[in-house]
Amino acid sequence: MEKPIFLESGIQVEPLYTKSDVNSEIENELPGKYPFTRGIHPLMYRKSPFTIRQYAGFATPEETNERFHFLLKNGQSGLNVAFDLPTQCGLDSDDPRAFGEIGRVGMTIDTLEDFEIAFKNIDLNKITVSMTINGSAIVLIAMYIALAEKWNYDIKNLRGTAQNDILKEFIGRGTWIFPVPQSVKLVIDTIEYCAKNIPKYSPVSVCGYHIRESGANPIQEMAYAFCIAKAYTDGALQRGIDIDEFASRLSFNFDIYGNLFEQIAKFRGGRRLWAKIIREEYHAKNDNSCWMRMIAGGGGGGLTKEQPENNIIRSAYYALISALSGTQTMALCSYDEAYTIPTEKAAEISLRTMQILIHEMGICDTVDPLGGSYYIESLTDTFEKEIKQEMKKVAQWGGIINAVATGKIQESVSKQAYIREIAIQRGEVDKVGLNIYTKQEETKSVDFHPYNEEAANKQINKLKAIKQKRNNAQVAELLKVVKNDAQNNLNLMPSIIAAVKEYATVGEIIQVLKDVYGEYKEPIFF
Amino acid sequence: MKILLSKPGLDGHDVGVKVLAHALKDAGFEIVYTGLRKSPEEIVKMAIDNKVDVIGLSILSGTHTIITQKVKDVMTANKLQIPWIVGGNIPAQDVEPLMKLGPNAVFATGTKIDDVVSYFKELKEKIINKQ
Structure with missing residues (x-):
């Protein structure tokens, strides 16, 4: 008897798939049409290729400003x-x-002054800033708004x-x-404030990515992310925000490493399920509220330290997965x-990998090129079902907030x-270079980024200077308002915006x- | 043998330390895990309070040299003389300079779990023989 083959998610793979393995629904599904299994837009990359957005850290507000001008x-x-x-x-620098x-x-951001430096001579109406910030997000979002208001922009037009x-x-x-x-409460505060004041700003991007990187299988990655997205949606609705208003600003961040077919089915099945959740459970009226918009990238969990050049090949396959999804x-x-x-x-090679995919591989020519494949469609159906099942498990654990x-x-x-x-x-x-096809490698010296102590000290001094320059009595007063609002369970965005305008620090507000x-x-739990 | 596994510094990469905790627990060791973002002072206090036999530091943010030095200082100040081990994302070229700071072992990036478990088993033998 032949050994059965299982995907990482535990789904068994048959040696052959035929028409009888596929739910007939797919034949009537079209990209750009609910439930969007085949893509959220009718023409997808034929109209415009996926956006390339590499993550990059610049140590100081000054460097960030230079980078903005360059871009x-x-x-x-x-x-x-x-x-x-x-x-x-x-935490503040000091x-x-x-x-x-x-x-x-x-x-590093300590006060609004750092934002003033980072965005110096930049037209805030012309840029979209994507901030990878979570625990202290409410303060950083407030700071961006404070900056725009101080510089007399109409915050209604802010994007990011x-x-x-x-x-x-x-x-x-x-x-x-x-x-x-309380952490979730702060997220809902930002959602409510943005929905009412900066309608073009997307205050949340739900990340299955880090959940998968922590060990979740592809089914759990999607299921937990959807449960989380639903928790924020529920919170937004409780504040009186319309489902269509909120859902149309929501986006996801997912991981792409692992079995190629499994990942593609994960995204297609997930997209169909999310659309159904938003329409059937939340009764959204607009089609685009049902879109599972995503950044699908990274893939760090699949890379190896051994024979690192192999990661270039892996990443190229991951990029293909992402595009085919x-x-x-x-x-x-x-x-x-x-x-x-x-x-x-290395960053340049990543960029070129994606560009080669767009310009040389014909990936943008037609929409959902794998649609209709018996294997992919069967697996897509299975994923939709399994993600739903895993979400039920979370419900049995008392819902995502309790389960976390x-x-x-x-x-x-x-x-x-x-x-x-x-x-x-x-x-x-099997992992090539790690447990098969291994070879004795010379211990290579790694080009490690040294710590810039001089820049760090400069930042600390800048913070000291600001604490002397600002109106400290007023800062204390405004921090008291933040505290009162927190005690009275009010939306904290207005009081935090007021406090950061007077150069209250990130650390002070968080404290x-x-x-x-x-x-x-x-x-x-050990 | 009781092992304290710790996450000093601000970095949130805890997949590795949790994998190791599972592996050591399966191998019969008693594990105390600090959780994320603990200061050297908190780690040493936990080691003393829990009467552990070994301290393990897991560092993946590139701050291993700074943190290892600090932990050593706090251990010395508290007269804590137990074996301690550094692991995480440690480039091979940093192993030697780190060893000079005094830990009993440094496990560089790519170390196999089974090797770490074997190390702890040998350490246990040594500690028992000493008693």
């Missing part, structure tokens, strides 16, 4: 901004816990996105600050990302990471909220 000169308008860990965790981390993985998906931070990535319910935006991990912050050369607060999700994900890792290390799951909400206590 604008070259006809680009978007920038993905990474922040350093102190900023992400709500906090002892920030030592050694200032500017290391992204830009914030990652701001705190629930996934508890599962992977780890920049949580407050207990789970109908992504809106793509970003790739660089081949050296398994062991260091990407070098410029009690560590249920984290436990299941980390257990799976262990099983997978052991399987790879024992050779039960005030810690005083009211307390801090998250990580459930430990």
Whole structure:
């Protein structure tokens, strides 16, 4: 008897698929039409290819500003901004816990002054800023709005996105600050404020990506992300926001490594299921509210430190997966990302990988080229069903907020990471260069980014100067308002915007909220 | 043997440390895990309070040299003399300079789980023989 083959998700693969394995529904489905299995637009890449958006960290506001000017000169308008860990965790540069981390993985922001430097001489109406910020997102979003108001822009026209998906931070990535319910409350505050004041701003991007990188299988990645997206949707609706208003600003961030067919089916099945959820459960009226818009990229979990050049090949396949899945935006991990912050050369190869796909492979010529494949369609149906099933499990755990607060999700994900890792290390799951076709490698010296202590000290001095220059009595008064609003369970956006305008620091505001909400206590399950 | 696995610094990469915790637990060790973002002071206090036999540091943000030095200082200040181990995303060229700071072992990027488990088993033997 032949050995059965299972996908990472546990789905069994048959040696052959025929028409009888496919739900006949697909024959009547069209791209750009509900439930959007085949893509959210009728013409997809034929009209315009997926957007390439690489993630990049620039250590200082000054460098970020230079980069913006460079991009604008070259006809680009978007920038993905990474922040350093102190900023992400709500600590100021002069906090002892920030030592050694200032500017290391992204830009440092202490006060509005840093934003004023980062966006100097930039027309805010001409750019879209994408901020990878979560735990302290409410302060950073408030700061961007404060900047625009100070510079007399009509904030109604501001465009941009914030990652701001705190629930996934508890599962992977780890920049949580407050207990789970209060953390979600802050996300809903930003959603409510943006919906009412900056309608073109996307305040949340729900990330299955980090959940998968933490060990979740492809079914869980989609299921947990959908549960999280529903939690934010529920919160928004409770504040009186219309489903069509909110859902049309929502987007997802997913991972692409693993079995090629499994990933493609994951996205197609997920897209169909999400559309059904938004229409059938939330009764959205507009078709585009039902779109599962996504950035599908990264793939870091599939890369290896061993024979790192092989990662260039892996990433090219991942890019293909992403394109065949109908992504809106793509970003790739660089081949050296398994062991260091990407070098410029590695980042350029990633960029070229995506460009070759667009310009040489005919990937944009026709929509959903795999649509109608018996295997893909059968797997797509299975994924839709399995993701739905996994979401039911979360409901049995008391819903996503409870399942995250009690560590249920984290436990299941980390257990799976262990099983997978052991399987790879024992050779039960093949990984080229790691457990098969290995070779003795010379220990290479890694080009590591040194810590820029001088820049860090400059940032600390800048913060000191501002604390002397600003009206400290007024700052104290405005922080009190933030505290009162937090105690009275009001939307905190207005008071935080007012406080940052007077140069209250990220750390000061987060501390005030810690005083009211307390801090998250990580459930430990060993 | 009781092992404290810790995450010093601000980095949130905890997949590796949790995988290792599972593996060591399966191999019969008692594991105490600190959770994310602990200061050297908090880690040393947890080690003392829990009476652990070994401390493991997991660092993936590139701050390993700074953090290892700090942990060493805090251990010395608290007169804590137990074996300690550094792992995470440690480039091979940093292993030697890190070893000079005094940990019993440094596990560079790409170290196999089974090798780490074997190391702890040998360490356990040594500790038992000493007693």
